[in-house]
Amino acid sequence: MMFDVEQVVQNFSMCRQKGAYGPLHYLDSAAMAQVPDSVIDAMSGHDGGWRANVRRGIHRPAEDATQAYEDARLQVARYLGAKDPDEVIFTAGATAGINILAWSLGSSLRKGDEILLSVLEHHSNIVPWQMLSERTGVLVRYLPVDEEGRLDLTALDACLSERTKLVALTHGSNVSAAITDVALIAQRAHECGARVMLDGAQMAPHGPLDLAALDVDFYVFSSHKVYGPTGAGVLWGRRGCLEGLPPAFGGGEMIMEVNLEKSSYMGIPHRFEAGTPPVTQAIGLGTALDWVMRQDIDGMQRHLTGLTDRIMAGLITLDNGSNRIRILGPALGEERLPLVSFTMEGAHPHDICQVMSDRHGVALRGGHHCAQPLHTYWGIHGSTRASLAMYNRPSDVDAFLSGVEDCMNLLCRAV
Ligand SMILES: Cc1ncc(COP(=O)(O)O)c(C=O)c1O
Structure with missing residues (x-):
């Protein structure tokens, strides 16, 4: 077509x-894209019927809701070019995804470790790391930008060392519109043993991605900028990276067993989705991405x-x-x-x-x-x-x- x-x-x-x-x-x-009618229909179809919580109830509406929610996860994985839907974590937005990572990955970081951001980041990809720095003493460093608002990659090697544990950069700037040259950054960061996170809030709306080709470890984006509803987003992580991380938040449905002294946690993605997730919004997001992919x-x-x-x-x-x-x-x-x-x-x-x-x-x-x-x-x-x-x-x-x-x-x- x-x-x-x-x-x-x-x-x-x-x-x-x-x-x-x-x-x-x-x-x-x-800031916020409009939503196609199919997304509104999918969400009102869910909320207008017998809606139910996911992964809890043993009755037909609960089973249908769980199926729709997991289908949405599959659709997100397809959009991201990710083979494993368990690598997709539903969040409340890009900001929430970055904060989850800052708590989870951040819990293993110590004074002397470094995180590399850039000058052109959205506050969502600055403030959570500054807060982590206040909690742990981790040093936050910034890659400079050139006059045209692109990352200055000539400074990359000087900013990276074996102390760098995470490189967290925008995939595309919400102000300068510059698109990040990910290949070189991912290669250099990985050579130093650092993980790489991309903030895809502005890139994801413009077509399906191929995360395998991008060779990053984590990716976040928001639903409301990809023609989906508000209140939802995604944190994607490589299975090998996510499995090594502790949950950021504790609560219902992310546990294997809870004792008064200690609890054990589910595997991915559920260990990162404590409490009731944004079910209706996830269904809307899955529908939005399906709609984009049909264009x-x-x-x-x-x-x-x-x-x-x-x-x-x-x-x-x-x-x-x-x-x-x-x-x-x-x-x-x-x-x-x-x-x-x-x-x-x-x-x-x-x-x-x-x-x-x-x-x-x-x-x-x-x-x-x-x-x-x-x-x-x-x-x-x-x-x-x-x-x-x-x-x-x-x-x-x-x-x-x-x-x-x-x-x-x-x-x-x-x-
Ligand atoms: C580049 C970038 N990152 C992060 C965000 C924050 O996204 P959210 O509002 O979904 O948390 C935005 C929102 O404008 C953005 O443009």
Whole structure:
């Protein structure tokens, strides 16, 4: 099936409606993507019937719920190119996945051990490790970034040593849009005996992955950015890595046996899923990934690249050499995620977002996008971001560009 945006849009009830917002040009999918109708149907099918908890009850609704939940796990494994569905742990989101790892893997780390992050990480991949550092004395180091917001891999060898126990990096930046060159990092990190975790929150929405080829040990992503519901996400880990780790949280259904003195734990994935998991959301996530995999992925990626280039070329034209607009991240024509962050001389990102929303019906994100260290590194307080999903049309980009022109006239301080 050829990619056709008009057909894709038909899958999203919110795109078909005029709705409370009038015509809306939604360019904030990196924060939260919309959900196709099949996902809403799958979740209401579960909650609207005789719903039941999973892996507990011995009755038909419980067995059906368990089957649907485990089918969703299988679907996630397929999307990730993972052969073993037990390597898939359902979490509450990417942040939750990283925190689970920080508690679990972190429990074996000691003062003198090191964790390597980068300057362009989302706060989700900084704060949990800083908290671990406060608990254990582990040193957190940061790989620098270059002017285009890519990881500076010339500094990699100097940042790695036998003290490095984990390299935890974004797979694609939510601000600069740079995509990480994983192969070299994984190779060097493994040579030092370190594990590698990728934060795939921004990469996972743009097509199925091949984790075996990526050669990483852990991968996290969020459901709500891959056309799934909120409140869910995934922590994937290699069986050999996960089996060596203690659970992060204790509670029901993750145990073999509980005695008053001590408890023993289940194998993976259940030892990492204490308590009632996000059953409905996991079912929705599995359906979302199945839906994405049924699309023409190459066509979708070409569509998104075309729209991204249209945004960048449009901003360059509007700037007209005045340097009032600064596009962050890789230059036009270079590989990037389908999102564009920019600054406008003299205009605050929140004001830009307000004007874009109120006068042009364009939904953007403004601020530091939970990546304050990157903005600090660039010497700016914040930026404005337009981010795309497969339901966006060229007309969304055109509305964005005429809104930017309006903002330049209204807000931009002449230089
Ligand atoms: C790169 C990146 N990592 C992590 C997260 C956090 O994801 P979640 O909100 O699912 O915890 C985000 C969310 O914007 C992100 O963009």
